[in-house]
Amino acid sequence: MKPIILFLLLVAGAGALIASCSKEKLFKKDIYGKWELRWVSGFKIPYTEHAPGNGTSIELTKAGIINRYEKGKIIHTTSFSVHNKKIECNGYDRDTYWELVYDNIEDEIEVRNDTLILSTPPCTQDGGTSTYVRIYD
Numbered sequence: 001m002k003p004i005i006l007f008l009l010l011v012a013g014a015g016a017l018i019a020s021c022s023k024e025k026l027f028k029k030d031i032y033g034k035w036e037l038r039w040v041s042g043f044k045i046p047y048t049e050h051a052p053g054n055g056t057s058i059e060l061t062k063a064g065i066i067n068r069y070e071k072g073k074i075i076h077t078t079s080f081s082v083h084n085k086k087i088e089c090n091g092y093d094r095d096t097y098w099e100l101v102y103d104n105i106e107d108e109i110e111v112r113n114d115t116l117i118l119s120t121p122p123c124t125q126d127g128g129t130s131t132y133v134r135i136y137d
Helices: 002-031
Strands: 033-042 045-049 057-060 065-070 073-079 081-086 096-102 105-112 115-119 128-135
Touching: 002 105, 057 128
Parallel strands: none
Antiparallel strands: 033 045, 033 057, 033 128, 057 065, 065 073, 081 096, 096 105, 105 115, 115 128
16 A cells, blocks of 8 residues: 555656646746847836837847847847746735846746746836847847
8 A cells, every 4th residue: 555655646746846847948938039128117217118120139048048139239148047936025916926037137027929028026126127029030
């Protein structure tokens, strides 16, 4: 009887591990590619719209590299990672959020179709949001 219980526990643990990994991989799959800045807003930053073709963009690679572009030229390259993080304060209708981490910066990341949204994390005062659209070179 004990081998059956042990087997069931192993199967349940493996299933939970696979489910958690799959969720992160599905999320990361959506972020790869090049994204052009279109809107910026936040505390002390008026809503600013950027025209298509403005040359300010980021590129997220499957190798975990983020490239920042200004006027179409790379100005900075560094590594990044994505994590699911617990919200540590009250007032939100969810318990976790996805976090993009690079250069000691932690941004909340959200992808909706061909739109990438980077915001200051929940529980941060005086934050801002940058919205990008997917571009195809």
